[in-house]
Amino acid sequence: MLLTTKFLRPTADPRSVQRDRLSTLLQPEGAKRLNLVVAPAGFGKTTLVSQWCSQSPSTVAWLSLDEHDDEPRRFWQYVVGAFEHNGLVGLEQCRQQLSHCSLQELEGPITGLINVLAADGAPWSLVLDDYHFIRDPQLQRQVSYFMDYLPPGILxxxxxxxxxxxxxxxxxxxxxxxxxxxxxxxxSEDECQRFFHDTMGLELSEQEIRRICSKTEGWVAAMQLSALSGGNIDDQKSGAGHQRVDLDERRISDYVLTEVLEQQPAPVRDFLLDTACCPRLCASLCDAVRGTTNSQVLLEQLLRENLFLIPLDTHNEWFRYHDLFRDALLQRARQFKPEDIDRQWQRAVHWLLVHGHVQEGISQIVQHKDWSWLAKVLAEHGNNLIHGGFHLPVLSWLDSLPTNTLQDSPQLLMLRVWALFFANRVDVLEPLLGELEDMLDKQVADSHPDAEGALGLQSEISLIRSYLARSKSDDKSASDLTQQVLRDIDHTRIPLKSVTYYGVGLDYYGKGNLAAAEDALTSAVRYGELERKPSTVLSSGGLLAWIQYNRGDIDEALDTCTRVRQWVDQHHSDPRQPMLISCWQNSALIEIYRERNEPQLAASYLAPLLDHVNNGTEPGQHVVIQYVRGHLAFSEGRYQEAIEALEDAASVARRRREHIVFEPPACSAMLARCYLATGHMDLAKEWIQQVSNDRFTNPLNREQNQISIARVQVALGHPADAMATLAPLRLSAEQDQHYRHLVEIQLVYSEALFAEGKTKEAEQVLAQAVQRASEAGFMRLLAEESPTIRQLCRALPVLKAPGRWNSRVTAMLSELEEAEVPETNPEEALTDTQQASGNTVLPEPLSQRELEVLDLINQGLANKDIANTMGVAPTTVKAHIRNLYGKLAVGSRTEALAKARELRLLA
Incomplete structure (x- = not known):
């Protein structure tokens, strides 16, 4: 049960200063999605936002957070509750999913919330007060995902x-x-006057207000520091009848350096000056800079006394000084301790590098233009940064180095090669590799002392060349180079095992040796974790899950995705950086959830991949993404969308084949299924004539292609040809453990047997397919077959036995049967001559049921009322509406009615 008082917007004190200049900034405008009001306690954040909400024309969903809300499921339940409390409808499914889905599946209901907001179309304001309580990295990533995909009008x-x-x-x-x-x-001066007069009940002259504003810059923390230095409020009335605040007349900067700093105890004063070089502060860092062990005590003292120390978390570990205060401290330190400040800065950067804050340390080095130190740090940490997803910053840092520094260092040049490789700029690698090999040959000729380092770089060059060979379909060279790296790898210091085993896994996958590919990818994941390479772990784990899915191990594939994601999130824990996304892993999850008949969850993993397609991505990834996108659309009956995605995938696979390091899925085979589903037998015939001579190196793709050929042969009335096509595949798929394809082969084979009148044999093969599908957890595989197979499946005794999978499959098949457009006699489908004339001009005429739905829409009935009138399920009505929209080539009820009247389908 949710605590509804957390949804109540605080009522502002009527004496509070109305701050119109800030309320105006909070108003929605342009592309803005986020108002960020950040300040220490007591700065009036909640009061300001509450005042603005009372004037906002948008509907406001308010949520006051506390320390218990730093848990993903609870947080999103309260966010959904805040919207529902303020009148947003349609969130029932989202709320139900939040109550039962796993933490790893929360993207589904979050996507559901986004979709409901988009469908609602009204402007909304969501206020999350006291957001500093939210610090869970996983939850921060989910909030980032939510913000990235917000529809227009949501602030x-x-x-x-x-x-x-x-x-x-x-x-x-x-x-x-x-x-x-x-x-x-x-x-401001005006706000300051109203504050002292209306809120505090003090009468101050305009001159006094102006003086206070000038000294403190209207900043409460500065006033507090003034009190620490001896300032006070004089309660005596002045001759003019006004009260006076007794403050020094000097500027704030002078005040900080003299009145405040000099009045602090010596330990505090020294601490402030010694730590001014640190952009962020924690006790361990301050101890390292100062060479002491008491920094935590001093930090807590500064925090208690509000000495310009701003917490960066909620458990008093990390802090920073206010920028103006830090600038003043640095000015004083450079004036009186110039030698100390350089030494302290170097200690600070060294601590950052040693304690894993490498990017922050490098940023400090770049800011100080210490190029020799930058070169050393990149040589040591650059490889792990690149494999952690930070190849673009590494490229930028390398570009900032002097030209001779880069050209004289084989290690830095190799780093540049890797960064360019991960940035998919493979076209510029060959000259760099040649330059690097020449440099290494010269070192060998000159008897360079770092022979072991040279061997490691040679291994890296071989590894890069193996990937380039794959992109050119030179599988033998790729395999030979990779095996050479494996032989040399134990003699090098460079952590290459994870990347190498990923390459081995790609090789085995390309050959269809899924068992060997699984072993290699499992090793890649293990070594990637040891080497702390999140990108490699994610890609290897994603391809591993993709293979496990195709072998029929859906649960194991989902477990692999979950375990790998958890490790990556743990070791790539900076939520400020974009979330690492793997094409392989998200694609595997899309297929898994699509197959488990959970399309909303599948779509939630597709959404971030579409950005990669729209913004440009590596061609192999482009093909895989469009393939799973098309397959998901096909499963949901959105055939035109499926065809467009699959045609794009096939086109890219054909045009960019030389840039793809693996053989992509057989997109044209899925296209053939779309042609059959939409009744385009001419396109299916054309496809089978063109595809019959295709050659595939990956047996999975070859099997997929042959299965689609058999489907077309059955549809064309040649079941014997279909069985001849499938017969050799049945044995090879079982031997190679391609269990998903084996189920599909058995399903199509049983339909061919049924078409030949061999009903008993067809039922036996079908029962074997259903039994194997049950063991693997396949569901949509059955739903995507022809009505004949679906009807035969429902009659099987095995599906009538008790069990969760049986009941879910039976319900799914029943729902599909309800939504199925019935076969009708064309003359019976027409109600009058006018309808006949209008309907027959359509490329695909409306059925009698669709005409009935159209008439009820014309009467103004909602979907639920149409379902009650027709005595069918609401999902069936939705299916009929989707079909008639497609046949009329419209996208809404209004367009459908207008088109129907134009065709004289309505009176």
Missing amino acids: VTLASRTEPALPLSRWRVRRWVEDIHPGLLAF
Whole structure:
């Protein structure tokens, strides 16, 4: 049960200062998606947002967060509850999914919430107050996903004591963010006067207000520091009848350096100056910089005394100084301790590098333009950064080095090769590899002392060349190079095993040796975890899951995806960076959830991949993404969308074959199924004539192609030819453990037997297919077959036995039968001459049922009422509406009615 008081917007004190200039900034405009109000406690964040909400024309969903909400399921339940509490309808399914799906499946209901908001179409404001309580990395990634895919008209406002760990830099570039920071929250002169008069009940002169505003810049923290240095409020009335705040007349910067800093105890003053070089602070870092062990005590003291120390988390581990305060400290330190500050900065950077804050350390080095140190750090850490998904920053840092530094270092040049490879700029690699080989040959000739390092670089070159060979379909060279790397790998210091075994896995996968590919990819995952290479772990685990799925081990494939994702999230834990996405893993999850008849979850994993397609991605990934996209659309009956995606995939696979390091799925085989499903027998005939001579190196693709050939042969009335096509596949698929294809082969074979009148034999083969599908957890495989096979399946005794899988499959097949357009006599399908004349001009005439639905739509009935009138399920009505939209080539009820009247299908 949700606590509804968390959905109540706080009522602002009527004496509070109305801050119209800030409320205006919070208004929705342009591409903005996020208002970010960040300031320490007491800066008036909640009051400001509450005042703005009371004036906003949008519907506001308010959620006050607390420490218990830092858990993904609970957080999203409350977010959905906030929307429902304020009138958003259609979230029932989303709420049900949140209650039973696993934490790894939360993207499904989150996507559902986004879809409901998009369908609603109304402007909404979601306010998340006290967001600083949210620190779980997984939850931050989910919020990032939610923000990335928000529909237009939705504005999120976060009020937080600390800046959230979200990809704010990326969003700011896109103009999605309005920042309300402490500087903006500072009071103007007018606001300061109203604050002292209306809120505090103090009468101050305009001159005094102006003086206070000038000294403190309207910043409450500065006023607090003034009190620490001896400032006070004089309660005596002045001659003019006004009260006076007794403050120093000097500027804030002078005040900080003299009145505040000099009045601190010596240990505090020294601590401030010694740690000013640190962009962020924690006790261990400060201890390293100062050479002491008491920094935690001093940090807590600064925090208690509000000495410009801003927490960066909610458990007092990381802090930063306010920028103005830090600048003042640095100015004083450079003036009085110039030698110390350089030494302390070097200690700070060294601590960052040693403790895993490599990117932050490198940024400091680049800022100080210490190029020799940058070269050393990149040589040590660059490889892991690249394999952790940071190849573009590494490229940028390498470009900042002096030209001679890069050209004189084989290790840095190899680093550039890897960074370019991961950036998919393979066209420029060959000259760099040649240059690198020449450099290594020269070192050998000159008896360079680092022979072991040279051997490691040679192995890396061989590994890169193996991937380039795969892109050119030179499988033998790729395999030979990879095996050579495996022989040399134990003699090198460079961690290459994970990437090498991933290459071995690709080789075995390309040959159809799935068992060997599984072993190699399992090794790639294991070594990737040891070498801390998140990208390699994710890609290897994703391809491993894809293979496990095709072998019929759906549960094992899902477990692989879950385990790998958890490890990657644990070791790639900076939510400010874009979430690492693997084409293989997300594609495997799309296929898994599609096959388990959970299309919404499948679509949630497709959504982030579509950005890669739209923005340009590696051609092999493009093909795989469009393939699974087309397959999902095919499963849901969206055949035109499926055809468009699959035709695009087939086109890219054909045009960019030399740039793809593996043989992509047989997209044209799925296209043939779309032709059959839409009744385009002419296209199916044309396809079978063109495809019969195709050659595939991957047996999975060859099998997929042959199965589609058999499907077309059955549809054309040649069942004997179909059985001849399938007969050799039955044995090879079972021997090679291609169990998913084996089920499909048995299903099509049984239909061919049935077409030849061999009913008993057909039922036996069908029962074997259903039994194997049950063991593997396949569902949609049965639903995607012809009505004949689906009807035979429902009659099988095995499906009538108790069991969760049996009941789900039976319900799925029943629902499909209800939605099936009945075969009718064309003359019976027409109600009058006008309908006949209008209907017959359509490429595919409307059935009698669809005409009935059209008439009920014309009467203004909703889907639910149409279902009641016709005595069918609402899903059946949706199917009829989808069919008639497709036949009329329209996208809405209004367009359908207009087109129907134009064709004289309605009176």
